[in-house]
Amino acid sequence: MLKNVSECPICRSTNLATHIDAPEDIELNESSLGSSRIAVSHGRILRCKDCRFGFAVASLTEEQLTELYRKLDDKVYEAERRGRDKTAFQHLKIVSRYVGSGRLLDVGCASGAFLSHCAQAGWKVAGVEPARGLCARARTILGGHGEVYCATLQKAALPESSFDVVTLWDVLEHVTDPVQFVRLCTALLKPGGYLFANVPDLDSFQARVMGRRWPLLLPEHFNYFTRESLELCGKKAGLNLRAFGRRPAFFSLDYFLYRLWQHEIPGSTIARTLAKKLRADLLLIPVHLGETYGVWVR
Numbered sequence: 001m002l003k004n005v006s007e008c009p010i011c012r013s014t015n016l017a018t019h020i021d022a023p024e025d026i027e028l029n030e031s032s033l034g035s036s037r038i039a040v041s042h043g044r045i046l047r048c049k050d051c052r053f054g055f056a057v058a059s060l061t062e063e064q065l066t067e068l069y070r071k072l073d074d075k076v077y078e079a080e081r082r083g084r085d086k087t088a089f090q091h092l093k094i095v096s097r098y099v100g101s102g103r104l105l106d107v108g109c110a111s112g113a114f115l116s117h118c119a120q121a122g123w124k125v126a127g128v129e130p131a132r133g134l135c136a137r138a139r140t141i142l143g144g145h146g147e148v149y150c151a152t153l154q155k156a157a158l159p160e161s162s163f164d165v166v167t168l169w170d171v172l173e174h175v176t177d178p179v180q181f182v183r184l185c186t187a188l189l190k191p192g193g194y195l196f197a198n199v200p201d202l203d204s205f206q207a208r209v210m211g212r213r214w215p216l217l218l219p220e221h222f223n224y225f226t227r228e229s230l231e232l233c234g235k236k237a238g239l240n241l242r243a244f245g246r247r248p249a250f251f252s253l254d255y256f257l258y259r260l261w262q263h264e265i266p267g268s269t270i271a272r273t274l275a276k277k278l279r280a281d282l283l284l285i286p287v288h289l290g291e292t293y294g295v296w297v298r
Contacts, residue, residue: 005057008048010179010229010236016233018214019047019054019202041126042217045224047202051232054224063279068220078285081113083250083284088113090247091196093171098242098295099194102164107153107185108171110140115225120146126163126255130155149269154182160187168197170291172233173221181238189298198247198293206290213263247293248286256287 007014044228047054091114095104101122106115109127109132122239125146129135135150142148149156168183175181185195200216201207203226207214214225223232231241251259253275260268275281 002143004148005046008051008053009055010053010222010233011051012049013050016046016048018044020045020217022212030090031063042219045217047071047224048229051229052202052226053229054274056222059214072113080255081111083252083255084110085113085117085245086250086284089226090250091167091198094245094247094293094295095165095167095194095196096121099165103162104165104167105158105163105188106167106169109138109148110134112141112148114167114169115146115148123165126158128158128181129154131224139173139260151195153181158188161190164190166193166195168195170198172197172199174225176222178223178233179236182233186239186298191298193298194242195234195296195298196293197234197296198222198291199230202226202289204246204290204292208286210263210265210290213265213279213284214290215259215263216291220286225292227292227294228261230292234294234296239298240262242295242297243294245293246288246291248288249291250286252281252285253283253285254281256285 005016008016009030020042022042024181028257033176036230042056044057046057071232091157094119102124104115104118104123104125104210106118106125111130112127115125115127115138119142125142126139127146127148129138129148129150130152132150135148138148149158167189168182168185172178172181182195182197188196200221201225202224207216207224230244254272257272261272272281275283
């Protein structure tokens, strides 16, 4: 099993309940993941009645997921580059509210949009990314103004206490032990350094209203946080919470409607056809998907 389903991975409570029931034996491959996915099947999700953390029950291990990401078809991901670039700039603005400069590590840096914005703003940057294609693009976009390690964080062998900021934009939902993962990140921070993490929020308006059709219910997402469980995760890793926040992500209207169609949202197919006819399909729109971010200091 992916996790010990007898207890919550965050608070270790055994007071669990089924949040969404679905088949557990999901067969995943690289076509099941990322922006180019052809289907959505998230599996059974349990929820802790104490800290309200949610987690998937499946047979996929973190190592297997990492290997699938190495083979990921990133054509659709890269086609949404304009939106991801604008979202990345939002991330830089969030970081800049707390820290102005220094050494920054972006874990799961993808094709390097956020690192590029940071480097242009004067940061000394490094990124970790296991997907080979995305890693190569990140190195290209940085043009030598930063380091990109094509590996998982665990295998990157980075020196402890060497960064002023570590960022986890949409990463913690992909790891099997979020507390231990944040501990690894904490060890990389200098005393007084900041950690930023953005995650799916089960208590968000979008998650509560859309239920099993919530677009963030995905086969590669192991974890679904609440602000309570996210704060506890940071606390167990030796961090002090500074703030919570929400930010929109930017997508083309066509891709946004495509994702709604995947999750069987009524009217999405008609809306997508209409958008194409009106030539509005490439319009960038801000979307609140039901995420939250936390800011911690070591």
